[in-house]
Amino acid sequence: MLLLALDTATPAVTVALHDGTRVLATGDQVDARRHGELLLPGVDRVLTEAGRRLDELTGVVVGTGPGPYTGLRVGLATGSALGAARAVPVYGLCSLDSLAYAAGLDEPFVVATDARRKEVYWARYADARTRLGEPQVGRPEELPADVLALPAVGEGATRYADAFTRPLPDGPAHASAAALASLAAEKLAAGEELPAPSPLYLRRPDAQVPAGYKVVTPPSPPARGA
Template sequence: MLLLAFDTATPAITVALHDGTHVLAESTTVDARRTGELLAPGITAVLTAAGRKPGELTGVAVGVGPGPFTGLRVGLVTARALGDALGIPIHGVCTLDVVAYQTKIEEPFAVATDARRKEVYWAQYTDRFTRSTDPDVSHPSLIAERLAGLPIAGEGAVLYPEAFPKAIGPRHPSAGALAELTIRRLQSDPDSLLFPEPLYLRRPDAVEPGTRKRVSTG
C-alpha cells in the first residue's frame, strides 16, 4: 500500500504519504488564501521526501469537508484528477472525523471548525471513532447551550471561546491522521468511506448573476 492523503477543508493545507504501517512523510502549511498554490507543491514534497513516484500510489484519501467552497474544491478536484490519471481509488473522509480521530480521547466531545461568516461547522462524538450527529453549520451562540460542558476540538473553539470555553487540540486536521483513519476504515468498514464529493452544507458566496433587468427609456 502507498496511500496519498490530503485535506484542504480548513486553512491547513496538509499532505501525507502512508505505506500502510506508518507515515512516510507529511507536510502542512496554514494559509487559507493560497490553497491552490500550495497543494501541488505539498504533494511533490512528500513524494520526494519519501523517495517515491506518483506511479507507485495505490490510493488517495481526501477530506471532503465540510469546508469553505474554494479551498475544498481544490482538494476534491486534485484527488479526482490523480485518481483518474493513475487509475487508483479515491477514498473520502469527513474532515470533522479526522480532527476527532486526532483527539485520542474516549469521552463525549464535539468538533467545530471555522465556517467563516461568524459560523462554525460542527458535529458531536461519543468517542474519537464515533460521530453521533450529522455535520452541520451554525452560529456558535446557537449551539453553545447544546454543547455546554463538552470539550471542543478544532479552530472553532479557539475563535469563539465565549461559546466554547473547553477548547482542546487539535486546531486543524492532519493528513497523517487522515491516512491512518482511512486505512482503519478500509480494513474494518469500507462502506464508511465516502464518495469524493464536497460537503459544503450551504451555498457558496459567489453566485451566477441573474438576468439583467431591462432599462426603460420611456
C-alpha cells in the same frame, strides 16, 4: 498499500503519505488563500521525502469538508484528477473526522472549525473514531447547550471560546492529512468500504452574483446592403 491523503477544507493545506502501517511523510501549510498554489507542491514534497513515486499509489483519500466552497473543491478536484491519472480508487472522509482522530480523546467531545460569517462547522463525537450524527453549520451561540458544554477542539472552538465553555487549546486546530490517512488505512484494513469523495458544503458559496445583474449583449452587426 500506499495512500496519498490531502485536505483543503480548512485554512491548512495538508498532505500525507501512508503505507498501511504508518505515516511516511506529511506536510502542512496554513494559508487560506493559496490552496491551489500550495497543494501539488506539497504532494511532490511528501513523495520525495518518503522516497516514493506517484505510480506506486494504491489509493487517494480526500477530506470532504465541510468547508468553504473554493478551498474545498481544490482538494476534491486534485484528488479526483490524481486518482484518474493513476487509475486508483479515490476515497472521501469527513474533514472533521480527521480532527477528531488527531485529538485522540476517549470521551464525548465536539469538533468545530471556522465557517466564517461568524459560524462554525461542527459535529459531536462519542470518542476519537465515532461521530454522532451528520456535520452541521451554525452560529456558536445558537448550538445546543449540551454541545457547548462538551470538551471542544478545532479553530472554531478556540475562536468562539465565549460560546464553547471547554475549548482544548492544545488540540488540533485544522484538518490533518496524517490523521486522515491513518483513519482511512485503519478502516480499509478492517474491511470497511470507504465512500466516494462527495463534498459537504452545507451552505451556498460565499461568492454570489450581484442582485439585478444584467448581461449586456453587443448589438448584432447590420445586415449587408442595409
